[in-house]
Amino acid sequence: MEHQALRVPTYRLIRDSQQMVWVLKGNSLIAVPFSNHVKPVYLSMIACRDAEIYDEKEGTPFYLGIKEQNLCLCCTEIEGQPTLQLKEEDIMSLYQEAKGQAPFLFFRTEEGSTFVFQSFSCPGWFIATSSAVGQPVTLTNERGQTKSTNFYLEGENN
Template sequence: MGVGGGLPLRDIGELLEEVGLAGEEQRGTLAAKGQRELLVEVGLLKDNGDLWVEVLGLLSSPEPTALLARLGALRPQTWEVSDRDQQVWVLQGETLVMVPRSSNVTPATVTILPFKYPESLEQGRGVPIYLGTQDPDMCLFCEEVDRWPRLWLKEKNILDLYNQVGPVRPFLFYHSRDGNTSSFESVAFPGWLIASSQVGQPIFLTSDLGTTNNTNFYLNLKA
């Protein structure tokens, strides 16, 4: 169990991974070392005794919300996103498109931050997060166009969304894990997930699951 009867060590690692603060390959640090070393390794904690005392208190909390909010504010992690066909998210102008992975392709730098107040949203659908890009700073959001949900990128700093006191629903997604893949469901349009299909086409929203559309993605932590 965690310090002070808090979450088990493996659950801390899973939570950090779900909200985009650690990669699956770093979870072995928990088994080999422990909670403090994991947080240092992913860049969320320096070897600072005072801050570690604060983190210990958060780890001892019966709910992970305070922990996730505190760690998320320290340093957003950056990711590359790919699908089952080895296509990666690539930024073309203000659009994320799917391009086959190769040495000549530069994947988009994707940022993830958790929503600080997940208890205010529907439970059991996944961890609510904001999804953004770096260089330039933009965020994914959903809106209705001609009575259909659409997925867009909008110029927005992800930290501005993170610091809002309430949910900015068009920009929020429920992040769910299925083995080593992730799915992202729109909070504003429940049942609609981020999807990819053909090479060179933008990512989009779909409610048509289990077809040729892919809604499961791999998150690869950038160095």
């Protein structure tokens, strides 16, 4: 039997180890230092209902969206390169699909007090932020190099 709590996304403020948060700029996510003048986005997360794509090692894949926006994170290949995009999609519509929508799914793994998001459709590629201010949130397959792939998730403050 499904738990009622699973039918609603959770909302979290996301920041990297350099205290950079995500903001929406046009149709892109940009990482900027947190301050009173910044309006960070809240990440909405909901687990995929398709039990067939559960991974023994990685766990349950999640849909990731932007709170109060019909935008979801999506991994697509552009010229053979896995690329993180924001697509106009309602997270609850994705959730209602019986089959998991692979490009929109990410494994959320806990590492100490941080979380890592690995693309379901592009294994070995992780959501990342640059150490440079104002750069887009991207995907990388090089963890622990120049990009940050570990994120803190903080409860929503209303």
